[in-house]
Amino acid sequence: MNWRGRKVFITGGSGFIGSHLTERLVTSGAKVTALLEYTPYNDLGCLRHVPRNVVSQLELVPGDLRDPETIKKLLRGKDVVFHLGALVGIPYSYVNPREVFEVNAVGTLNLLLAARDGGASKVVTTSTSEVYGTALYTPIDEDHPLQAQSPYSASKIAADKVAEAFHKTYGVPVATLRPFNTYGPRQSDRAIIPTIIIQALKKKKITLGSLTPRRDMNYVLDTVDGFIKTAESPRAVGEVINIGTGKDSSVGEIASAILKVMGKKMPVTSTKDRKRPKGSEVMQLLCDNSKARELIGWEPKTSLEAGLKHTADWIKSHSEGYDADKYQI
Numbered sequence: 001m002n003w004r005g006r007k008v009f010i011t012g013g014s015g016f017i018g019s020h021l022t023e024r025l026v027t028s029g030a031k032v033t034a035l036l037e038y039t040p041y042n043d044l045g046c047l048r049h050v051p052r053n054v055v056s057q058l059e060l061v062p063g064d065l066r067d068p069e070t071i072k073k074l075l076r077g078k079d080v081v082f083h084l085g086a087l088v089g090i091p092y093s094y095v096n097p098r099e100v101f102e103v104n105a106v107g108t109l110n111l112l113l114a115a116r117d118g119g120a121s122k123v124v125t126t127s128t129s130e131v132y133g134t135a136l137y138t139p140i141d142e143d144h145p146l147q148a149q150s151p152y153s154a155s156k157i158a159a160d161k162v163a164e165a166f167h168k169t170y171g172v173p174v175a176t177l178r179p180f181n182t183y184g185p186r187q188s189d190r191a192i193i194p195t196i197i198i199q200a201l202k203k204k205k206i207t208l209g210s211l212t213p214r215r216d217m218n219y220v221l222d223t224v225d226g227f228i229k230t231a232e233s234p235r236a237v238g239e240v241i242n243i244g245t246g247k248d249s250s251v252g253e254i255a256s257a258i259l260k261v262m263g264k265k266m267p268v269t270s271t272k273d274r275k276r277p278k279g280s281e282v283m284q285l286l287c288d289n290s291k292a293r294e295l296i297g298w299e300p301k302t303s304l305e306a307g308l309k310h311t312a313d314w315i316k317s318h319s320e321g322y323d324a325d326k327y328q329i
């Protein structure tokens with residue numbers, strides 16, 4: 001697909017994954033309008049790390065996913081829509097489940113109502129591997145049962161089902177991309193890989209929650225490639241597509257791999273003070289990416305070692321934005 005001059009609307013463009021996707025779209029020549037969660041401080045979120053000449057080509061519109069009128073107005077006349085905006089913190093969803101449901105599920109409903117009436121040629125919504133809960137079998141394909149082990153997961157399952165219903169009922173040309181854990185430069189230290197890196201930079205030992213859960217860690221530029229290929233493929237319409245590497249590692253193994261690429265040695269310990277209730281702990285997520293390979297021609301390109309190295313180098317040069325001592329939900 002030639003992106004030059006194409007009118008694109010993106011939600012969550014100021015977030016971790018969204019900032020990389022926005023950068024890719026602008027540098028490919030797309031005319032991008034991005035919804036920017038409103039604050040009175042001109043907070044660009046992760047877009048502050050994107051080169052100025054890229055950000056200056058964006059139309060940035062402040063607003064909230066929970067406001068259907070704003071979303072409807074912004075979607076009018078757009079050709080391709082990427083919906084990444086969401087409240088993504090699982091611990092935050094324990095404390096404020098209603099807010100998380102309203103942003104993630106009702107926000108997606110607002111977006112799809114606007115897409116139904118606005119005539120976009122393609123809408124890509126964003127799911128998450130968290131909707132599967134602890135793997136009942138591995139690798140996890142798209143037919144794996146959905147298990148809501150957190151309010152966050154429940155909100156994303158609801159959003160995915162709204163997308164399915166809007167495709168089946170109204171023929172909205174929507175595809176749902178389901179990324180497994182994504183990491184890379186610009187990610188907040190609420191996520192596991194930045195947490196480990198920042199402790200390795202600033203402390204003498206690494207203290208984490210449980211070391212045993214297993215995750216399939218996908219580098220952010222590979223995830224971005226999944227979004228682009230999903231938007232480009234007519235075969236993706238009406239489908240849910242997993243994006244992940246097909247390899248998993250325990251949290252303890254990820255910590256060792258990070259220390260290795262950073263050339264450091266220090267103990268890695270597990271704290272008794274767990275933030276996740278026991279039933280909410282997702283023990284294993286491992287992606288079956290066969291459908292992505294076959295349907296949209298996607299494959300992971302970045303090895304865990306190379307991705308961790310890029311991420312550690314980036315965090316090292318931006319460490320003032322990270323706090324190794326304070327736990328944030």
Ligand SMILES: NC(=O)c1ccc[n+]([C@@H]2O[C@H](COP(=O)([O-])OP(=O)(O)OC[C@H]3O[C@@H](n4cnc5c(N)ncnc54)[C@H](O)[C@@H]3O)[C@@H](O)[C@H]2O)c1
Nearest residue numbers: 012014015016017037064065084085086126128179181182
């Ligand atoms: N990071 C991961 O490992 C991962 C894995 C699977 C799926 N996802 C999904 O990918 C998407 C992006 O995740 P991320 O890691 O970049 O998260 P992020 O928190 O960095 O970005 C979320 C974005 O949503 C915006 N947002 C939040 N509430 C909003 C509201 N009420 N109105 C408008 N905008 C709002 C934020 O401003 C931000 O730009 C999410 O849908 C998330 O569920 C992320």
